[in-house]
Amino acid sequence: ATAYYMKEDLRRIWQQEDKESAAFLLADWVKRATTSGVGMLKRFANTLGAYRSGILAYYDFDRLSTGPLEGTNNKIKTLQKMAYGFRDLNFLKLKIKALHQTKYALVG
Template sequence: MRRIRQRQDKDSAEFLLSDWIKRAAVLGIGMLERFANTLAAFRSGILAYYDFDRLSTGSLEGTNNKIKTLQKMAYGFRDMEFLKLKIKGLHETKYALVG
């Protein structure tokens, strides 16, 4: 997958992805075949990465996970404003949600 993502253009990435799916499908390894089928089903979404200037939502998904974790930790907080301030301050945390 890394090799596919490192391609500079959509055509070469599409060729690599199709080739990988074909080779994985004929190996006879059930889990690999299922993964190949999943990749084939999401092929257009995977290749859309090239249509939008190689945009990734990884950092946004990471922030959403931090917010969900904070909400779990904040269960029982009575002050909603404090929770809002903690969420706004999440961008300053590097690795862990502590204190």
């Protein structure tokens, strides 16, 4: 139950209105995780502490997320794996350009 509540508290960081309140919640979360007695939470708290400035940079750039871009990169990598052995590079390029046109481009 501890891990579940800690996860929910961590999600609250992204819902803060400003960087200062997010920094306060993050520091509080890291402190509680390191004293929780759960080994995996302690390790994760150390990782979050190491990436603190990067996490809080989310607020410096108007809550910009690279998630959609990373999803597109993953689709391109999957296409490249599926096209392994084919010689037609132009067809692969067309498939990559068409990725944005469909919601589930790699299904089926």
